[in-house]
Amino acid sequence: MQVELVGIGKRFAGVQALSDVSLTIRSGTVHGMVGENGAGKSTLGKIIAGLIEPDAGVLSIDGMERSSFRSPREALINGITMITQEQALELRRTVAENVLLGIEPSRGGFLTRSALRRRFESVIAEGAFEELALSADVLVRSLRISTRQKVEIARALARNARMVIMDEPTAALGAGDVDQLLENVKALRARGITVVYISHDLGEVLEVADEITVLRDGHMIQSIPTKGQRPDTLVSAMLGRPASLAFPEKQPPPPDSPVELEVVGLDRPPMVKQVSLQVRRGEIVGLAGLVGSGRTELVRAIFGADRATSGSTTLGGARIVIKSPRAAIRNGIVMLAESRKEQGLFPTRSVKENVTMAHLAEFARAGLVMSRPEKKAAGAVARDLDVKTPSIRTLVSELSGGNQQRVLFARWLLKTPRVLIVDEPTRGVDVGAKRAIYDLIVNLAAAGMAVLLVSSELEEVLGLSHRVLVVRDGRIVGEFAGDAVEEAPVLAAAFGTGDNLVENTDG
Amino acid sequence: MGDQASTQDPSVVATPAIRGRGVSALRDYGIIIAFAILFVVLAFASPAFLTPRNLLNILDQQSTIGVIAVTGTLVLIAGGLDLSTGAVFALSGIVAALTVDTLGVPVAMTLAVVCGLVLGTVNGLLSTVGRINAIIATLAAGIMIRGLAIALTGGQLVRVADTDFATLGRGEMLGVKYSVWLFLAVVILSGVMLRTTTFGRYIFAVGGNAEAARLVGIRVHLIRAVTFAISGTAAALAGIISASRVATGQADTGIGLEISAIAAIVIGGTSILGGDGAIWRTVLGLMLLALVRNGFNLLDINPIYQQIFQGGIILTAVAVDAWVRREAT
Numbered sequence: 159m160q161v162e163l164v165g166i167g168k169r170f171a172g173v174q175a176l177s178d179v180s181l182t183i184r185s186g187t188v189h190g191m192v193g194e195n196g197a198g199k200s201t202l203g204k205i206i207a208g209l210i211e212p213d214a215g216v217l218s219i220d221g222m223e224r225s226s227f228r229s230p231r232e233a234l235i236n237g238i239t240m241i242t243q244e245q246a247l248e249l250r251r252t253v254a255e256n257v258l259l260g261i262e263p264s265r266g267g268f269l270t271r272s273a274l275r276r277r278f279e280s281v282i283a284e285g286a287f288e289e290l291a292l293s294a295d296v297l298v299r300s301l302r303i304s305t306r307q308k309v310e311i312a313r314a315l316a317r318n319a320r321m322v323i324m325d326e327p328t329a330a331l332g333a334g335d336v337d338q339l340l341e342n343v344k345a346l347r348a349r350g351i352t353v354v355y356i357s358h359d360l361g362e363v364l365e366v367a368d369e370i371t372v373l374r375d376g377h378m379i380q381s382i383p384t385k386g387q388r389p390d391t392l393v394s395a396m397l398g399r400p401a402s403l404a405f406p407e408k409q410p411p412p413p414d415s416p417v418e419l420e421v422v423g424l425d426r427p428p429m430v431k432q433v434s435l436q437v438r439r440g441e442i443v444g445l446a447g448l449v450g451s452g453r454t455e456l457v458r459a460i461f462g463a464d465r466a467t468s469g470s471t472t473l474g475g476a477r478i479v480i481k482s483p484r485a486a487i488r489n490g491i492v493m494l495a496e497s498r499k500e501q502g503l504f505p506t507r508s509v510k511e512n513v514t515m516a517h518l519a520e521f522a523r524a525g526l527v528m529s530r531p532e533k534k535a536a537g538a539v540a541r542d543l544d545v546k547t548p549s550i551r552t553l554v555s556e557l558s559g560g561n562q563q564r565v566l567f568a569r570w571l572l573k574t575p576r577v578l579i580v581d582e583p584t585r586g587v588d589v590g591a592k593r594a595i596y597d598l599i600v601n602l603a604a605a606g607m608a609v610l611l612v613s614s615e616l617e618e619v620l621g622l623s624h625r626v627l628v629v630r631d632g633r634i635v636g637e638f639a640g641d642a643v644e645e646a647p648v649l650a651a652a653f654g655t656g657d658n659l660v661e662n663t664d665g
Numbered sequence: 666m667g668d669q670a671s672t673q674d675p676s677v678v679a680t681p682a683i684r685g686r687g688v689s690a691l692r693d694y695g696i697i698i699a700f701a702i703l704f705v706v707l708a709f710a711s712p713a714f715l716t717p718r719n720l721l722n723i724l725d726q727q728s729t730i731g732v733i734a735v736t737g738t739l740v741l742i743a744g745g746l747d748l749s750t751g752a753v754f755a756l757s758g759i760v761a762a763l764t765v766d767t768l769g770v771p772v773a774m775t776l777a778v779v780c781g782l783v784l785g786t787v788n789g790l791l792s793t794v795g796r797i798n799a800i801i802a803t804l805a806a807g808i809m810i811r812g813l814a815i816a817l818t819g820g821q822l823v824r825v826a827d828t829d830f831a832t833l834g835r836g837e838m839l840g841v842k843y844s845v846w847l848f849l850a851v852v853i854l855s856g857v858m859l860r861t862t863t864f865g866r867y868i869f870a871v872g873g874n875a876e877a878a879r880l881v882g883i884r885v886h887l888i889r890a891v892t893f894a895i896s897g898t899a900a901a902l903a904g905i906i907s908a909s910r911v912a913t914g915q916a917d918t919g920i921g922l923e924i925s926a927i928a929a930i931v932i933g934g935t936s937i938l939g940g941d942g943a944i945w946r947t948v949l950g951l952m953l954l955a956l957v958r959n960g961f962n963l964l965d966i967n968p969i970y971q972q973i974f975q976g977g978i979i980l981t982a983v984a985v986d987a988w989v990r991r992e993a994t
Contacts, residue, residue: 463880483879483881484882484884487882488882493880495877495880500874501876502874502880503877504869504873504940506869511866515866518867527861527862527866569881
């Protein structure tokens with residue numbers, strides 16, 4: 159199906175989210191949509207899918223002009239469906255029930271399990287989509303995120319969707335699952351279904367899209383064939399200026415730099431098994447591994463977020479016992495957690511309170527918070543980290559993703575830690591803001607901090623770390639050091655395909 | 666973009682703040698406006714309203730539920746809910762009334778307060794360390810506590826002969842009842858604690874994002890449990906005042922009190938979901954409900970309609986909260 163947008167505009171009380179956007183999504187193509195956070199790409203996707211009504215502009219579908227859809231239901235009737243990042247699945251129901259949600263086969267108003275299964279199987283077969291490999295009676299709750307996404311794709315197929323809009327479909331996926339998703343997108347295209355692919359990841363978009371639209375500040379900048387596009391050309395279009403995505407220069411610690419953090423024989427069933435590692439002062443150690451390999455669980459166990467069942471920790475040569483995050487923080491080990499929203503921010507509180515929450519006791523006398531020193535310290539660290547906020551009294555939920563991440567860095571740097579653990583430090587952060595976070599991490603290490611870095615973006619791990627440890631199945635299975643660690647051997651170790659060569663070209 | 670869908674603004678401050686300003690102001694200050702309107706209307710409609718006597722009466726009537734609602738606000742902000750306060754209210758009055766003859770007024774009343782503290786602590790432990798949903802835990806505890814109250818009294822009224830027992834409920838200082846002074850003290854202490862102490866900050870943190878609170882080293886269980894302990898203690902204080910007023914302990918007093926207290930909290934604009942709220946809000950919520958009742962009396966409107974009106978106010982308050990949330994996500 160061909161969808162043409164003409165002069166689409168959308169205002170959210172005071173802010174022009176989209177202005178005069180016109181573009182054509184050609185039938186049977188994969189149409190990539192890229193732009194920074196706030197560029198308007200999600201809003202545009204939601205307008206096409208009827209989730210949001212625009213203030214101005216018209217749609218035309220297969221040449222027929224019409225006003226925009228007023229509800230998702232209206233868009234669905236016209237064959238358009240959207241798969242959003244917050245999955246719209248009923249976790250306590252089976253795959254078949256979810257796929258056929260709202261279009262269940264009924265007999266006089268009663269549902270029958272067998273009819274449901276028959277319809278489900280015919281949907282999968284008719285779409286010739288056996289590769290989805292979904293079993294009808296499994297509870298969605300028990301599925302991995304990537305499999306749940308397939309359920310959503312199957313749901314779109316069941317409704318005879320002719321256009322599927324995907325908003326950041328790979329944001330929560332590991333590398334292997336991403337490849338599979340891209341295959342599924344191509345399979346949809348092969349069946350004549352038009353796909354709108356909204357993503358942060360330029361590599362994915364370049365691989366899968368036929369045409370790419372770039373949005374910036376709510377304006378359509380360009381909508382052109384993928385051929386001839388490269389990441390850097392897209393980034394300059396997105397930013398309106400050429401940008402360097404490259405990593406700051408590595409500053410390895412001096413060879414005699416002492417070991418700051420050492421863990422030996424750390425266990426935390428079922429995901430962390432007998433892990434031993436060292437981080438020296440000034441060293442950035444990267445943990446690479448597939449999603450589900452246990453890298454996040456490993457750093458959580460070191461930080462005490464999950465209590466280790468055995469193993470010992472030494473800090474600067476002294477044995478310490480870490481049974482809780484509280485104990486870790488007291489010893490100067492801090493962790494920027496994986497999920498900013500769920501594990502980091504206090505959304506109803508101000509920037510100031512978010513910054514000082516971990517060290518509040520230091521600003522208190524007899525339990526009373528002394529507001530002047532608190533304000534001064536929070537303001538200073540927010541300024542140092544370049545948190546862009548109207549005031550430190552502003553609610554943290556009102557900041558952009560990149561600035562929220564800086565607030566969390568500010569929290570942990572308010573009092574200089576000895577060991578900084580960062581898990582997915584740039585997730586959901588703008589292209590422009592990523593580099594600033596890289597610079598920050600590198601500078602902290604250069605000042606003598608021991609840094610433990612976890613990221614699902616391999617190039618981030620390789621680009622920043624002085625030493626890379628590969629985690630697979632809860633164990634450290636490879637170690638790579640040196641100025642230029644290659645992707646291939648790290649990936650091989652992560653997948654368990656290569657011989658787990660322990661290279662050491664340090665120094 | 667997903668979760669950034671609502672933060673479309675490329676500049677520093679994201680959209681919902683700006684988009685939601687009109688509606689969120691309604692939630693922020695709606696209670697003040699509603700209270701002010703009702704106050705002015707009543708002042709003009711009834712000459713008896715704006716007299717010190719009437720206003721002090723309102724305060725006195727609200728003082729017991731007020732103590733419970735104000736401390737209940739702490740529980741709610743910390744992400745809990747205490748449905749046992751009505752039962753603790755009854756039991757503590759009975760404990761004081763039953764023991765006053767042998768122990769004397771000060772000791773009996775102290776014992777009753779300690780009783781509330783212990784019950785509140787148990788509630789706190791059940792709903793944190795015990796991992797039982799706070800609503801269920803305190804509902805069940807409340808039923809048991811009320812049952813205990815009935816068992817202790819055998820369903821009979823416990824009359825107190827000692828006239829000193831009634832001093833707390835009936836006595837005055839500077840023309841103002843002790844109960845009102847106590848209520849004011851609880852309001853000020855709770856308000857100051859919530860705004861200016863580390864404990865107050867932690868209450869907000871724990872209710873706003875428990876996991877994040879744990880990861881910054883806050884003892885989530887401890888903070889939550891303490892709010893329940895405070896709530897239990899306050900319910901006991903309120904129960905003692907109430908028993909003292911009538912010089913009687915009785916098992917069937919304070920039924921539904923916990924619901925009225927939660928209604929006042931929510932009308933004030935404290936979030937039922939935790940992490941957001943304020944003591945002054947609860948005070949205004951209490952006073953709004955009180956003015957409605959007082960207005961019905963003064964204007965001689967049939968009290969049959971009073972509950973319909975009160976329910977409507979509660980619904981409006983919760984609906985505004987829900988709509989504002991929807992706008993912001």
